[in-house]
Amino acid sequence: MHNVSGGGVRGFVEDLIDQEDDFDRWYVDVVKRSELADDAPVRGCKVVRPYGYALWENMQAALDRRIKATGVQNAYFPMLIPESMLNREAEHIEGFAPEVAWVTHGGNQKLEERLAIRPTSEAIICGMYARWVQSYRDLPILINQWCSVLRWEDRPRAFLRTSEFLWQEGHTCHATAEEAERRALQMLEVYRDFVETELAIPVISGAKSESEKFAGAHRTYTIEAMMGGKFWALQSGTSHDLRDHFGKVFDIEFLDSDGQRKHAFNTSWGLSHRTIGAIVMVHGDDSGLKLPPRVAPIQAVIIPIWRKEDERETVAMHVSRVEQALSGVRIHVDRRDDKTPGWKFNEWELRGVPLRIEVGPRDVHSGQAVVVRRDTREKLAVSLAEMPETVPTLLSQIQSDMFDSAFTRQRERTANVDDLAELYERARTNAGFSLAWWCGDAACEDSVKTESRATIRCLPFDQPAGSGACVVCGRAASMLAVFARAY
C-alpha cells in the first residue's frame, strides 16, 4: 500500500479554490476543469465539450419530452433575419439592437439589406405565421425549435452569458388572448417541473415587473433560482404572453368563426444552456461539480482496483458482473492504468458523478462492491445480488436529497423585509433573497437598483393575502416582490 500524504479528502483537490474564498473563480475553474466547456478563439464564445454536451443532451431529452406532451411540434427556422423584418416591432428591436450581430456581405458582394443573426426568433417566425394563418381553423400553431442564438455580450460568463448560446425557443399563435395567456403560463409550469424534477433546483415562479419584461411582450413570466456562493438569483426560464403586438405588426390575420377578421395572439418561451450554469452553482461544492442523477452523463463510475498482476484478471471479471447487474444505469468503467485510484476518486468527484463503485480484490472475495455517494461521501458495501435494486434507489435518493438541500438553502436565505435599510444591507452582504412589499411604481424599483444593485427578480404567483406598505415609498402595496442581485 502506498503512503498517503496529506490529510483529509479536501487536501487533494489542488488548485480548485474554495467557494467561499472566491465563488466566481471557483465557478470558472470548475467549468473548465470538469471539462464542461473551454474558451473559444472568439471572445465571448465557449466550446461545449463532450461531457458538457452529454449533460445538455440529457436535459434536452427531458425537456423536449415535456414540451411535446403539451402538443408542440419541433421545427427549424433560419438563423438570418432581414433587417426590415427584425425592425417591425419597435420595442423588440429597441431592446435587442445593442446586441445584434449583422451579416453585411455575402462572399465578396455587399448585401443590399443587411441580415441580423437571430438574437431570438419572434420576428422571423411571426413573419412566417402570417403566411400560414388564414382561418381560425389554422390555429393554434404550436412550434418549438432547438437552436443557438447570438447576442453580442460585453461581459461573458461560461453558460450564463455567452455570445452564442444553445436553447429552445417555443412560439405559439392563438385565436384569443385568453388562450395565449394560458399557454404562456402552461409553458412556465413545464419549465418549473423540468428544472425542479430533472435538475433538482427549486425555483420561484412569478411575473416580471414592467421594466424587466421581454422587449415587445405584454407579460413576462419567469422561474428564478437561488445560486450557491453569493446567493444571487438566476433567471432559469422565461415565458412571454406577447398579446397581439407581434400579430399586428407582422399581419397575422385570420377570419374568425364569427366572420370577423382578427389579429392573432402569440406567446414565446425559452430555456437556455445557462441552466447548466445553474446546476454548477446550485449543487457544486469545494470538491467540484455535483450532477443530479437524472441528467448526469455518467450516473455511476466503476473504479477497478488491484495490487498484484493476478488480481487484475479476477477484478476485471468482477467488474463485468457489476456492469451486468446495472444494465439500466449509465455506467462508465475507468480502466486507465496510469492513474491511481485516489487520483480517479478526486477526478470523478470534480466531475460530479453521483455514485462511485469501487471494485477491488476484497470485493471479489466477498462478492460485493463499495458504493460511495458523491453528495454525502457515504460508503456502502453492496452485494452483487442487491445491486440492481440498490443502485437505482440510491440514485433517486441522491436526486431528492439534492433538491431538498437546495430548497432548504433557498428558504433559509429568503427573508421578509419591511425596512429599506435592511433590504440594502442584505443586498450588500449577499444575504440572499428579500421579500418585500412593492407599490408597483417603477421609480421605487429603480431607486433600489441604483442604491443596492438588487432588482425585482419576480412577483411570485404565490402571494400572501392582504397588503402592506411599499418598502421604498411607504405607499399602499398589494404585491410582494422578490428582490435580489442577479447574474
Next chain:
RNA sequence: CGGGGUGUGGCGCAGUCUGGUAGCGCGCGGCGUUUGGGACGCUGAGGUCGGAGGUUCGAGUCCUCUCACCCCGACCA
C-alpha cells in the same frame, strides 16, 4: 464604453528594476516498479518570450505603437 491587471513550452510561474547562450514546477512520450483517497525511478520531447517598429556589438529585459485576454463598473436570457 470607463477603471485596473496580465501576456515567457499544454498549464502555473520565475527571469525585466540593473540588457550578455531561456529556466522551474506540474503535465506530456518511452521503459520499469506501482494501484482501497491525487505513487516513484530512469529517460526523452516541447518555447525563441502576444505582435510591429526602434535603440544597441547584443533585447524576454530599454523606448514607441498595437493586439488579445482577465478582473471591477454601466447593459443583458
